[in-house]
Amino acid sequence: MTAAHRFTPLQRVLHWSMALAIVAMLFIGVGMVSTIRPDYLTLVSIHKPLGLAILVLALVRLAVRLRVGTPGLPRDLPRPMKLAAQLSHYALYAAMIAMPLIGWGMVSAAAYPVQVLGVTLPAILPQNDGLHTLLWNAHRAIAFLFFALILVHIAAGLFHALVRRDGVFEAMSPVPTGGGVAEPAE
Amino acid sequence: MQRPSSPGSHVGSLVLIAAVVAGGAAAFAYTGGFLIPGRLTPAKLVDALAPPTGPVLGHRRNHAKGICFLGSFTATGAGSALSRAQVLAKGTYPVIGRFNLGTPDPGTPDGDVRVRGLSLDIEPADGQPWRTAMIDVPFFPVSTPQAFYDLLVASGRKDDPDAMKVFAAAHPEIGAFGAWARSAPFTASYAEERYNSLNSFVFTDAAGADHVVRWSFLPAAQPEALSADALKARGPDYLEGEIAKRVAAGPQSWLLAITVAEPGDPTADPSKAWPEGRRTVEAGTLTVDRIVAEADGPCRDINYDPTVLPGGMRTSDDPFPAARSAAYAVSYNRRTAEAGDYPRDAVPGAKP
Numbered sequence A: 001m002t003a004a005h006r007f008t009p010l011q012r013v014l015h016w017s018m019a020l021a022i023v024a025m026l027f028i029g030v031g032m033v034s035t036i037r038p039d040y041l042t043l044v045s046i047h048k049p050l051g052l053a054i055l056v057l058a059l060v061r062l063a064v065r066l067r068v069g070t071p072g073l074p075r076d077l078p079r080p081m082k083l084a085a086q087l088s089h090y091a092l093y094a095a096m097i098a099m100p101l102i103g104w105g106m107v108s109a110a111a112y113p114v115q116v117l118g119v120t121l122p123a124i125l126p127q128n129d130g131l132h133t134l135l136w137n138a139h140r141a142i143a144f145l146f147f148a149l150i151l152v153h154i155a156a157g158l159f160h161a162l163v164r165r166d167g168v169f170e171a172m173s174p175v176p177t178g179g180g181v182a183e184p185a186e
Numbered sequence B: 001m002q003r004p005s006s007p008g009s010h011v012g013s014l015v016l017i018a019a020v021v022a023g024g025a026a027a028f029a030y031t032g033g034f035l036i037p038g039r040l041t042p043a044k045l046v047d048a049l050a051p052p053t054g055p056v057l058g059h060r061r062n063h064a065k066g067i068c069f070l071g072s073f074t075a076t077g078a079g080s081a082l083s084r085a086q087v088l089a090k091g092t093y094p095v096i097g098r099f100n101l102g103t104p105d106p107g108t109p110d111g112d113v114r115v116r117g118l119s120l121d122i123e124p125a126d127g128q129p130w131r132t133a134m135i136d137v138p139f140f141p142v143s144t145p146q147a148f149y150d151l152l153v154a155s156g157r158k159d160d161p162d163a164m165k166v167f168a169a170a171h172p173e174i175g176a177f178g179a180w181a182r183s184a185p186f187t188a189s190y191a192e193e194r195y196n197s198l199n200s201f202v203f204t205d206a207a208g209a210d211h212v213v214r215w216s217f218l219p220a221a222q223p224e225a226l227s228a229d230a231l232k233a234r235g236p237d238y239l240e241g242e243i244a245k246r247v248a249a250g251p252q253s254w255l256l257a258i259t260v261a262e263p264g265d266p267t268a269d270p271s272k273a274w275p276e277g278r279r280t281v282e283a284g285t286l287t288v289d290r291i292v293a294e295a296d297g298p299c300r301d302i303n304y305d306p307t308v309l310p311g312g313m314r315t316s317d318d319p320f321p322a323a324r325s326a327a328y329a330v331s332y333n334r335r336t337a338e339a340g341d342y343p344r345d346a347v348p349g350a351k352p
């Protein structure tokens, strides 16, 4: 495989469409649990299908990444930064996959029918008070950690784009940008 | 590769990055209502239901006193003219239900509670349950969820004798409920009550036509009118013992009557009954076969969220079901997290 300097177009499409969807999900989530207005039902009816769509896309994205890999980070990126980048990307993948599963499990453990877009999905867990409470707490805690991590990730992305100008941002940018030139990957 | 020359040249970029992060965090906090103390959140609404001594842990935050039952719903098929839901197609479907009293404290004596409820979870084979939680009052005390919250706050203001007067002046619709509560007799049994959806919903038939409806379950049992004092004289938990005995002696039944709105009927306001003479469809019969104590009962861990509806039924312009769904979820989250405070097998020997 020749050393690519950018993520493949499929990876970039997945990254940016999922970025939009995930940020929307986090806002929909905190918004819906804070209102009693009819918007509540509208937001819930978006939250569940969009969350499950993210699960499917995240699994596709993981498979693509395992197959085609990544362009790699610049050779001169300090080791701690490289490690932080790698670990944070693993954490982002974990959250993208865990959040929808936890949501689905939480709804199942509350004995609510799992209805999305008029289709009834199977419950993935039996009704159980303890499991429901555990998953509810996890869904909320991970959501806030996920959002914090995304802020850090965005800050890091912009840091690469504006300060380091080392081609890392260009590797993922949705359209080719004239900015930095990627160094050959290791 | 272009290396930046001096750290000073990055100040603008770093400020921009900080602004993006701070802006993102602020937008998130705003959306979540963390910055808006005035927003009526589901948690606030549920908090307002608590009795002065605080919520009773492990129990429903309203309609806390109740008893489970098992039974079935036999649809005649007449309801299919209104909704394509399987639950209204000719057939018999299992039911997990709950008789309950409108109080946040499960220890309240029966004679002190004016509002009685019936909750149903009807589960047809297609996996699309119909959940409904109804009450025996013919109309809701107030027109909007916000007014319900204001009512809870006003009635909790024991320090301010005028609070309720001020509330009633702003919400004259409460007068009808007050008159009903003062004059309507109690009945001697859960089995003698008529239970009403009060909220309106939209049913969609197989041809795709919408019908705005409300429904009621009409008892087969003949009501025995009781004064409040006569009911109190029968003991604080009379109703649960009575229904257990009655059902043990023979199944109890109710007729489901679905009423269709006409143009101009107040579909968004459950405090207003619809005029007499509306088209009514007799869609089936609820049969209650077995009573089970709540602590171990199958209704305990069900949230009778009125927005759990099969395809062919959906919410209308009535704002209550959404508010109820949001509030019931908070109540459910709290009470299931507190399950340890409400032990199973809490009532030894209560299992029939």
Ligand code: HEM
Pocket: A011, A015, A018, A019, A020, A022, A023, A065, A070, A072, A073, A085, A089, A090, A092, A093, A096, A150, A153, A154, A155, A156, A157, A158, A160, A168, A169, A170, A171, A172, A173
């Ligand atoms: C919900 C939001 C986001 C999530 C969950 C997310 C997730 C990820 C993940 C998992 C990677 C690793 C590469 C992969 O396998 O796809 C990545 C890479 C990247 N992301 Fe994001 N991202 C989000 C938003 C953003 C935003 C808004 C920016 C803009 C600054 C950004 C910039 C980047 C860049 C530049 C890379 C490439 C890093 C590298 O070369 O390894 N991301 N993102």
Ligand code: HEM
Pocket: A022, A025, A026, A027, A028, A029, A030, A033, A047, A048, A051, A052, A054, A096, A099, A100, A101, A102, A103, A104, A107, A139, A140, A143, A144, B329, B330, B333
């Ligand atoms: C990427 C996927 C997801 C994200 C980022 C996400 C995010 C969130 C957030 C931020 C909240 C609000 C938490 C709070 O403030 O208490 C929330 C609540 C909720 N989510 Fe998700 N969610 C995801 C997937 C799902 C899925 C797939 C389902 C169900 C099928 C689901 C069901 C729920 C429910 C029912 C609540 C309300 C919980 C309650 O009763 O308080 N979520 N979600």
Ligand code: HEM
Pocket: B045, B046, B049, B059, B060, B061, B062, B063, B066, B098, B100, B116, B117, B118, B119, B133, B134, B135, B140, B144, B145, B148, B196, B197, B198, B199, B270, B302, B303, B304, B320, B323, B324, B327, B328, B331, B332, B335
């Ligand atoms: C905004 C207005 C309302 C609020 C905030 C509210 C609040 C609640 C709460 C918190 C519960 C306990 C739910 C649980 O833990 O599972 C409950 C139960 C119940 N409510 Fe409401 N309610 C409202 C309106 C209504 C209306 C309009 C009706 C009847 C037409 C009604 C009838 C019932 C019944 C029958 C139950 C018992 C459900 C069960 O057996 O689990 N409520 N309510």
